Amino acid sequence: MAYVISEDCMACGTCLDECPVGAISEGDIYSIDPELCADCGACAEVCPAGAISPAE
Ligand code: SF4
Ligand code: SF4
Structure with a gap:
């Protein structure tokens, strides 16, 4: 299991610092x-x- 980011992402960056394992990467989305x-x-x-x- 893992969480996923949808096309609704506005690239605000709020989530980036919340992840304890550094799993989130910047981008247009x-x-x-x-992993x-x-x-x-x-x-x-x-x-x-x-x-x-x-994720489903
Ligand atoms: S950057 Fe992260 S917190 Fe901001 S809209 Fe996208 S998924 Fe949500
Ligand atoms: S904060 Fe990081 S570890 Fe927690 S659900 Fe989001 S991507 Fe996964």
Whole structure:
């Protein structure tokens, strides 16, 4: 399991500092490395766009 970032991402950067394992990368749309994501949900709680959710 890992969290994923959707196309709703506004590239605001809020989630970047919330990740305890450094799994989030910057970009036009931010992305989460599924190999690193610890499934904690911290990033999803702070995203103003609601763009982060658990993978199906
Ligand atoms: S769910 Fe947790 S570990 Fe995974 S990307 Fe978000 S903050 Fe990082
Ligand atoms: S907090 Fe949400 S909108 Fe902002 S960069 Fe992260 S995923 Fe994108």
